Amino acid sequence: MHFFHYKGDRLFAEEIPVEEIAEAVGTPCYIYSHRTLVRHYRAFDEAFKEVPHLICYSVKANSNIAILKVFVDEGSGLDIVSGGELYRALKAGVDPAKVVFSGVGKREEEIEYALNAGILMFNVESHQELLAIDRVAGRLGKKARIAIRVNPDVDPKTHPYISTGLKKNKFGIESERAIEEYLYARDNLKNLEIVGIDTHIGSQITQISPFVDALKRTRELIGHLKEEGIEIRYLDVGGGLGITYDREEPPHPSRYGQAVIEATRGLDLTLVFEPGRVMSGNAGILVTKVLYTKETSEKRFVIVDAAMNDLARPSLYNSYHAIKPVRLEEGREEIVADVVGPICETGDFFARDREIVRPEPGELLAIMSAGAYGFSMSSNYNSRPRAAEVLVRDDRWHLIRERESYEDLIRGETIPF
Ligand SMILES: *Cc1c(COP(=O)(O)O)cnc(C)c1O
Numbered sequence: 001m002h003f004f005h006y007k008g009d010r011l012f013a014e015e016i017p018v019e020e021i022a023e024a025v026g027t028p029c030y031i032y033s034h035r036t037l038v039r040h041y042r043a044f045d046e047a048f049k050e051v052p053h054l055i056c057y058s059v060k061a062n063s064n065i066a067i068l069k070v071f072v073d074e075g076s077g078l079d080i081v082s083g084g085e086l087y088r089a090l091k092a093g094v095d096p097a098k099v100v101f102s103g104v105g106k107r108e109e110e111i112e113y114a115l116n117a118g119i120l121m122f123n124v125e126s127h128q129e130l131l132a133i134d135r136v137a138g139r140l141g142k143k144a145r146i147a148i149r150v151n152p153d154v155d156p157k158t159h160p161y162i163s164t165g166l167k168k169n170k171f172g173i174e175s176e177r178a179i180e181e182y183l184y185a186r187d188n189l190k191n192l193e194i195v196g197i198d199t200h201i202g203s204q205i206t207q208i209s210p211f212v213d214a215l216k217r218t219r220e221l222i223g224h225l226k227e228e229g230i231e232i233r234y235l236d237v238g239g240g241l242g243i244t245y246d247r248e249e250p251p252h253p254s255r256y257g258q259a260v261i262e263a264t265r266g267l268d269l270t271l272v273f274e275p276g277r278v279m280s281g282n283a284g285i286l287v288t289k290v291l292y293t294k295e296t297s298e299k300r301f302v303i304v305d306a307a308m309n310d311l312a313r314p315s316l317y318n319s320y321h322a323i324k325p326v327r328l329e330e331g332r333e334e335i336v337a338d339v340v341g342p343i344c345e346t347g348d349f350f351a352r353d354r355e356i357v358r359p360e361p362g363e364l365l366a367i368m369s370a371g372a373y374g375f376s377m378s379s380n381y382n383s384r385p386r387a388a389e390v391l392v393r394d395d396r397w398h399l400i401r402e403r404e405s406y407e408d409l410i411r412g413e414t415i416p417f
Helices: 018-025 034-047 065-073 083-091 108-117 127-140 175-188 209-227 253-263 277-283 313-317
Strands: 004-007 010-013 029-033 053-058 077-080 099-101 121-124 144-151 192-198 234-236 270-273 284-295 300-304 323-325 334-340 349-357 364-367 388-393 396-401
Touching: 010 018, 018 029, 018 284, 018 364, 018 388, 029 034, 029 277, 034 053, 034 065, 034 253, 034 277, 034 388, 053 065, 053 277, 065 077, 065 083, 065 388, 065 396, 077 083, 083 099, 083 108, 099 108, 108 127, 121 127, 121 192, 127 144, 127 175, 127 192, 144 175, 144 209, 144 234, 175 192, 175 209, 192 209, 209 253, 277 284, 313 349, 323 349
Parallel strands: 029 388, 053 077, 053 270, 077 099, 099 121, 121 144, 144 192, 192 234, 234 270, 300 334
Antiparallel strands: 004 010, 029 284, 284 300, 284 364, 323 364, 334 349, 388 396
């Protein structure tokens, strides 16, 4: 569900023609729909209205501070995975008491930054990290609230690069070891306060059963902990709910909500969620201009001005993004073509053997569902300045990130000799 629609022959973002924005800010540019972001947040929030819960939008999905602020204004907390994300979160005005800090490799200065900011809790992913957090908290004379991220060993049935809850993945602590770690922390680490348990099993998950399986295992653990006198106040279910890129039929948040509520019924605690993709994925498009078309004896290519540095998902996961013309043209033939960028890599593509209406040079295309893991994964590879970002709200639009300049590309660089 999103608010990018054709009116007549033109693609609109809410009430604004996409062409108008592209003309003003140039291409490639990301365009986000405020109404879509808010709608997604509310649908998720609504799904859990009958139970105590806290939504912590996953900053890494789309970290622009204007996007974070949209969720913060809705009452959202934020899930961070680095000091840089904490900086963004605070700039966006989040209540630090609604921030959770995930990730396998938190550095001591990041832990210190988060403790000083007063975040809700750290999701701890190893024994050594437990020790590090205790040490830093001790040094600062603070107590650090922690949850242990448990790896429940369930198969989320998603792309292997984004499955995180299998034993072979680097994330979390194995269920069998988790109890030991909790007991160790309680008995030995005086600067920690155990408040939660966390289980994030992966991303772009389109079935309910992996979530339910993970919660079953987590529930057992919570029971064991209780027997040991450890009370869990926050159950962090993580993120991972998928979206429709192509023909996937992920569960609606309301159905996901029912399943999670059912699987956690009777536990007297606050549910925490870290949704990313489901909040922002379909709320953004990447607008690009066709530079050239060419035909070889084997194939047709549509060469556009966006590239894998702007949107890495197709190169990284071979993932599907719908590609739509920004202006519908009557009577054009359909062709089968690869839509590719200018970067010097064969992996620089947005679509392969895709049926599309033959575009002409200079025309605009919209790469759909690019609001999550789009700009936030972008880079300067091939010394390409990163794209502009625009947020549309009804009939207004704002540039929320300027296109980078050539000067930006070399900022911080010096020639020593
Ligand atoms: C990436 C990530 C998320 C968000 O995942 P989505 O699939 O975008 O919902 C949540 N929690 C953690 C720990 C993550 O690493």
